[in-house]
Amino acid sequence: MENTNENVRSQMRKGVLEYCILCILSKREAYASSIIDALKAANMIVVEGTLYPLLIRQKNQGLLTYRWEESTQGPPRKYYGITEKGRAQLAEMDAAWREMVESIDTLKR
Amino acid sequence: MENTNENVRSQMRKGVLEYCILCILSKREAYASSIIDALKAANMIVVEGTLYPLLIRQKNQGLLTYRWEESTQGPPRKYYGITEKGRAQLAEMDAAWREMVESIDTLKR
DNA sequence: ATAAGTACCTTGTATTGCAAAGTATCAAAA
DNA sequence: TTTTGATACTTTGCAATACAAGGTACTTAT
Numbered sequence: 001m002e003n004t005n006e007n008v009r010s011q012m013r014k015g016v017l018e019y020c021i022l023c024i025l026s027k028r029e030a031y032a033s034s035i036i037d038a039l040k041a042a043n044m045i046v047v048e049g050t051l052y053p054l055l056i057r058q059k060n061q062g063l064l065t066y067r068w069e070e071s072t073q074g075p076p077r078k079y080y081g082i083t084e085k086g087r088a089q090l091a092e093m094d095a096a097w098r099e100m101v102e103s104i105d106t107l108k109r
Numbered sequence: 110m111e112n113t114n115e116n117v118r119s120q121m122r123k124g125v126l127e128y129c130i131l132c133i134l135s136k137r138e139a140y141a142s143s144i145i146d147a148l149k150a151a152n153m154i155v156v157e158g159t160l161y162p163l164l165i166r167q168k169n170q171g172l173l174t175y176r177w178e179e180s181t182q183g184p185p186r187k188y189y190g191i192t193e194k195g196r197a198q199l200a201e202m203d204a205a206w207r208e209m210v211e212s213i214d215t216l217k218r
Numbered sequence: 219a220t221a222a223g224t225a226c227c228t229t230g231t232a233t234t235g236c237a238a239a240g241t242a243t244c245a246a247a248a
Numbered sequence: 249t250t251t252t253g254a255t256a257c258t259t260t261g262c263a264a265t266a267c268a269a270g271g272t273a274c275t276t277a278t
Contacts, residue, residue: 015120074224075274183255184243
């Protein structure tokens with residue numbers, strides 16, 4: 001019964017995940033598992049079934065590209081990187097995020 | 110083509126709206142239109158078709174109650190108020206929100 | 219060969235924000 | 249009295265999306 005906590009967080013994450021992905025990829029290329037690790041390190045738990053469709057969507061929107069790279073252990077990895085269009089979107093999302101933080105702040109006051 | 114901006118904001122709002130409602134009602138009772146006004150004042154545009162089902166959901170979850178009140182001009186208004194359970198949920202959401210802000214901050218760093 | 223580990227992908231479901239259209243109440247104008 | 253306009257609440261249908269669960273494929277070690 002105590003996943004109320006997790007439900008609340010899950011709801012709040014909606015729509016912010018796409019922003020997180022762009023944030024991560026704006027710094028370095030990464031493949032799915034490493035993205036999940038980065039999110040986990042920031043206390044944002046995400047599972048594969050969420051991330052893969054999201055990456056594909058962003059790729060289809062032209063925000064991301066990818067390249068295959070061999071791995072020393074295991075199958076090849078799909079390294080995603082951010083595009084110019086992705087950076088533009090990220091800039092919009094930065095603004096949207098700041099505005100939302102500001103909005104909540106206003107409501108709290 | 111320039112509603113990209115609005116789409117981005119719309120996505121980010123997802124899941125945070127419930128939090129906003131509780132924030133507003135934790136301070137004072139309010140009816141739908143006045144809630145929309147409060148959100149608008151905080152730069153969060155929400156329409157009726159979004160708000161009404163949300164209020165009903167939260168009421169069914171026991172987070173809100175309401176009472177009818179006559180209006181000097183127009184039909185009676187449904188004034189919503191927050192319950193004890195709603196305040197507990199709000200406390201959880203406060204924590205979840207702070208964590209999310211912190212998470213994004215971590216990713217940005 | 220087989221098993222284990224790693225990585226990527228797909229399907230089905232529930233939730234939810236929203237546009238659009240509908241219902242109901244009240245008061246003032248025609 | 250009827251009609252119009254303003255206000256308020258409600259419902260329906262749709263699209264987007266996070267997630268659980270299950271599946272495919274490649275590599276290395278046993």
